[in-house]
Amino acid sequence: MSDLFPLQVSDAQVRRRGKVLVGPVDLTLQAGGVTIVIGPNGSGKTSLLKMLHGILRLNRGVVKWACTTDEAQKRQAFVFQTPVMLRRTVLENLVYPLRLLKVPKTEAHQRAGDWAGRVGLGDALRRQATVLSGGERQKLAMARALIRDPDVLFLDEPCASLDGRAMREIETILQNAAASGTRIIMSTHDMGQARRLADEVLFILHGKVHEFGPAAGFFDTAETPQARAFLNGDIVE
Ligand SMILES: Nc1ncnc2c1ncn2[C@@H]1O[C@H](COP(=O)(O)OP(=O)(O)OP(=O)(O)O)[C@@H](O)[C@H]1O
Numbered sequence: 001m002s003d004l005f006p007l008q009v010s011d012a013q014v015r016r017r018g019k020v021l022v023g024p025v026d027l028t029l030q031a032g033g034v035t036i037v038i039g040p041n042g043s044g045k046t047s048l049l050k051m052l053h054g055i056l057r058l059n060r061g062v063v064k065w066a067c068t069t070d071e072a073q074k075r076q077a078f079v080f081q082t083p084v085m086l087r088r089t090v091l092e093n094l095v096y097p098l099r100l101l102k103v104p105k106t107e108a109h110q111r112a113g114d115w116a117g118r119v120g121l122g123d124a125l126r127r128q129a130t131v132l133s134g135g136e137r138q139k140l141a142m143a144r145a146l147i148r149d150p151d152v153l154f155l156d157e158p159c160a161s162l163d164g165r166a167m168r169e170i171e172t173i174l175q176n177a178a179a180s181g182t183r184i185i186m187s188t189h190d191m192g193q194a195r196r197l198a199d200e201v202l203f204i205l206h207g208k209v210h211e212f213g214p215a216a217g218f219f220d221t222a223e224t225p226q227a228r229a230f231l232n233g234d235i236v237e
Pocket of ligand 1: 016017019020021039040041042043044045046047048
């Protein structure tokens with residue numbers, strides 16, 4: 001299998017109705033690790049993730065994977081802030097993406113059971129997904145994304161409004177995925193979570209990459225006054 005990385009973003013911008021949602025962005029992401037995207041409300045975190053994932057049409061520039069775009073798209077998954085579930089059981093929600101990939105039924109059921117167990121939903125296989133709690137839904141969304149064994153997983157604020165226990169469980173799932181080689185690119189509002197998970201931090205402001213580099217350096221000695229102010233909890237405009 002060919003490499004997906006480096007991911008090279010050159011002069012990429014998305015505009016809607018005359019407003020720049022994100023960009024222009026120049027960025028190179030290398031293989032491996034966890035990139036955490038942070039920035040004030042409305043700074044463009046969601047738009048950046050969607051742009052990298054290829055679900056927002058570019059108005060200019062390019063987002064270029066090391067392999068073909070088609071291949072790259074098949075090898076990535078996206079977990080949204082508010083996941084949409086099939087109005088079916090947990091098991092069926094997990095089997096569905098595999099059936100789309102033409103995985104035989106018996107194997108799909110086996111993998112679904114295995115992944116439900118890994119995310120702590122082993123006892124919930126027969127429950128309707130629509131009655132799950134927020135934390136359970138998010139764990140199901142992660143399992144549904146990871147069951148396809150993606151090389152890259154994008155997540156947009158996956159822990160927003162979850163309690164501490166659900167957050168810890170989700171972070172463990174993410175750390176396990178990263179340890180087994182899935183490249184993680186994720187936004188969060190939670191600086192504690194950013195510190196716990198990040199190998200590198202991308203700080204976005206007004207739709208542009210304001211600072212990008214290794215997590216340790218960023219948290220200890222952010223270069224720009226805006227990033228330092230953001231880390232201090234000040235309002236950054
Ligand atoms: N489809 C759209 N049309 C017009 N404006 C949009 C659209 N989607 C997002 N925006 C605006 O673009 C800007 C960036 O939004 P985005 O959701 O990417 O930011 P964010 O950093 O993820 O925000 P938050 O932290 O509040 O989730 C915001 O000002 C938002 O209101």
